Amino acid sequence: MSELAPPHSLTCHHCGVVYRRPELDVGEWATCIRCGSTLETYAVFSAAAWLAVLIATIISFTLANAFPVATLYVQGAGQAASFIDAVVVTWQVGYPEVAAITFAAGFFLPACQLCLLIWIFGALAFGRLPVFFDTAILWVDRLKPWCMVPVFLMGVMVAVVKLAGLASLTPGIGLFATATTAILITALTRLSSGKIRSMAHDIGLAAKPASVPKPPSPALITRTWALMLGAAILYIPANMLPIMKVTSLGSESAHTILGGVIELWHMGSWDIALVVFIASVVVPLFKLLALAMLVFMTQHRTGRNLRERTHLYVVVEFIGQWSMLDVFVVILLSALGHFGSLLSIEPGGGAAAFGGVVILTMLAAMGFDPRLAWRLAGHRRHLTRADFESSH
Ligand SMILES: [Zn+2]
Secondary structure (H helix, E strand, O other), X not given: OOOEOOOOEEEOOOOOOEEEOOOOOOOOEEEOOOOOOEEEEOOOXXXXXXXXXXXXXXXXXXXXXXXXXXXXXXXXXXXXXXXXXXXXXXXXXXOHHHHHHHHHHHHHHHHHHHHHHHHHHHHHOOOOOOOOHHHHHHHHHHHHHHOOHHHHHHHHXXXXXXXXXXXEEEEOHHHHHHHHHHHHHHHHOOOOHHHHHHHHHHOOOOOOOOEOOOOOOOOHHHHHHHHHHHHHHHHHHHHHOOOEEEEEOOEEEEEOHHHHHHHHHHOOOHHHHHHHHHHHHHHHHHHHHHHHHHHHHHHOOOOXXXXXXXXXXXXXXXXXXXXXXXXXXXXXXXXHOEEOOOEEEEEOHHHHHHHHHHHHHHHHHHHOOHHHHHHHXXXXXXXXXXXXXXXX
């Protein structure tokens, strides 16, 4: 059995200090004295307001998937594609793993997340505690990083720019609905298990207090190294193999990630080229190097720069999903570029390897617990005088 925290406590998930939950006023927020992470912000939205946001999100998410995001015209013939079409085409041309990853991140997991939140807020808004409350809020935290609708939206933008040079492209209803969904889903990421629990508590429901999280095990270090090694190995084929193959009027060309960036640059879209370069090349490398440094320093129990290291970890966690950008671009282009011998676009082996890199680095980042760095450097659940001194 894990130890239950006192009813009004709040645990810092980044360094492990346990606090008494503070009373917050409008516009106020609480930060951790030791590591500087935000512990809680004043809840502006009531449960009923969140329920309204959720219903709006479900409507726009349905529209985003029911209608095509764009239609491509080549010599009078048109090809429309929705997100689901893109997944189906990717599966049919022989890349089931890429299809599965994108379907999960762009549709299935966001749909699960929305169902969970409706389950929770459908009850909270009417002053009831839902059945399986604790399990439901736990899964809200677990699913959050895998819901990539905003990344998919950026992918549509990049695909539109890439195709604009080849043929004429008309945006569809699905595109506007995807944009709305991306904004609403970003708003919903503010909901965490801790925040939902506090809301339930504040409306007078007998929500069980959160249990104090178990101290992180040093065994995490080996697992994180293993996942990172896997990602580093896959990073090579992800960059060497073509991410897509384009056949236009009989001539075939293969595009690697860097090749695609250079091509965008030559087309004059330097801004989009920069976005793709950062998302696909800089972000995965930065994530691997930053995590390697964090794990290495934790392993050596050093207490140096702990606050900065915690902030770096938050950044690594946040940017994780954005590397998926190019995979979304490729599957969209494949779904739109279907004109027989005139123009055909197919994903390449690089896309599958790249999806693997994204998943492994995300698992590595999530599996590494920043509290371990504090713990191994000798900091425990209770604040010491040193914590107060270093915070000023
Ligand atoms: Zn902290």
